[in-house]
Each structure stands twice: as C-alpha cells, then as structure tokens.
Amino acid sequence: TGTDLIHVVERIIRNFKMIHEHFDFHFKYEKKEDYLVQISENHLEQILIIIVDNAIKYSDQITKVDIRLEKDANDAALIIKDYGIGIPEVDLPHIFHRFYRVDKARSREKGGNGLGLAIAKQLVEGYGGTIHASSKVGEGTEITIKLPLYKSGLIKN
Numbered sequence: 223t224g225t226d227l228i229h230v231v232e233r234i235i236r237n238f239k240m241i242h243e244h245f246d247f248h249f250k251y252e253k254k255e256d257y258l259v260q261i262s263e264n265h266l267e268q269i270l271i272i273i274v275d276n277a278i279k280y281s282d283q284i285t286k287v288d289i290r291l292e293k294d295a296n297d298a299a300l301i302i303k304d305y306g307i308g309i310p311e312v313d314l315p316h317i318f319h320r321f322y323r324v325d326k327a328r329s330r331e332k333g334g335n336g337l338g339l340a341i342a343k344q345l346v347e348g349y350g351g352t353i354h355a356s357s358k359v360g361e362g363t364e365i366t367i368k369l370p371l372y373k374s375g376l377i378k379n
C-alpha cells in the first residue's frame with residue numbers, strides 16, 4: 223500500500239524532540255496531497271534517523287531543522303535542512319563514501335565513524351531513489367532524498 227512519508231516523519235520528529243528538547247523541527251508539506259512511496263517503513267525510518275541525527279550533531283547556534291515534502295508525477299522528495307556548520311565544497315562529493323568524515327579532528331569529538339550517509343545512500347538507491355547534498359560552510363546543509371511514488375495497481379506507461 224505504500225509508506226506514508228507524513229506519518230513516518232511525524233513519528234521521527236516526535237522521537238527526536240524527546241531527546242533534543244531545545245531543537246525546533248518545522249515540517250512542511252501540501253496538506254491536500256498524499257505522499258505514499260515505495261519503501262519499507264523500517265528502511266525509511268533508518269534513513270531519516272541518520273539524516274536528522276547528522277543535522278542535529280552538526281548544528282551549532284541555530285538549533286533548527288526544517289523538513290519538507292515535495293512531489294512530481296513520479297517521485298516524492300524529502301528535504302532536510304539544517305543551519306549548522308556546513309560542509310566544505312571539496313568534501314561534498316565524498317560524504318556518501320564509507321568511512322569518509324570531514325575534518326577528522328573536529329568530527330571525532332562528535333562521535334560516529336562515517337558510515338551513516340553511506341548506509342542511507344545504499345538504502346535509498348535500493349528502492350530506485352536518489353540522495354543528494356548541498357551545503358555552505360557556516361550556513362548549513364540540505365539533504366534531498368527522492369523516492370518513487372507508490373502507484374496503486376494501475377498500469378504504468
């Protein structure tokens with residue numbers, strides 16, 4: 223029946239809000255639309271946890287995360303934006319590689335081992351989706367995940 227992005231995002235926000243009370247989560251989508259995608263709910267949840275956890279981990283003064291949904295004829299997009307430390311342009315092409323971490327010294331104190339985004343990418347691509355990052359140092363990072371929409375029994379052409 224497809225996995226409901228709204229439902230899963232709301233649950234993830236609720237859970238993160240419990241352990242990061244000072245963070246603001248803004249969730250935006252077109253109220254009259256539905257966002258059903260072809261992915262297992264478990265895997266979607268894993269992906270979201272990785273991305274939102276990074277957004278929190280690499281934020282500094284501005285403790286805000288914006289999540290919004292968009293869709294076109296074939297895909298839904300899930301866009302997670304933070305206002306944190308950002309990622310230098312030279313590192314951006316590598317962040318989805320296993321064990322890659324920006325600025326080893328600074329990252330080490332944050333914990334982690336550079337596997338999160340590689341796992342997220344593998345999961346997303348396993349469902350025919352894509353994941354992409356754009357970022358500016360000192361301004362923040364935006365991760366865009368596209369997933370194929372669930373099409374109910376209709377013949378696609």
Ligand code: ATP
Pocket residue numbers: 272276277280304306307308309317322323324325329333334335336337338339340362363
């Ligand atoms: P973990 O394996 O626990 O997820 P990690 O956060 O180091 O550890 P990834 O999630 O794969 O690993 O991220 C890779 C690197 O990309 C991070 O080390 C960090 O430098 C950078 N990065 C990822 N997300 C963000 C973000 N939202 N803002 C700034 N830098 C980020």
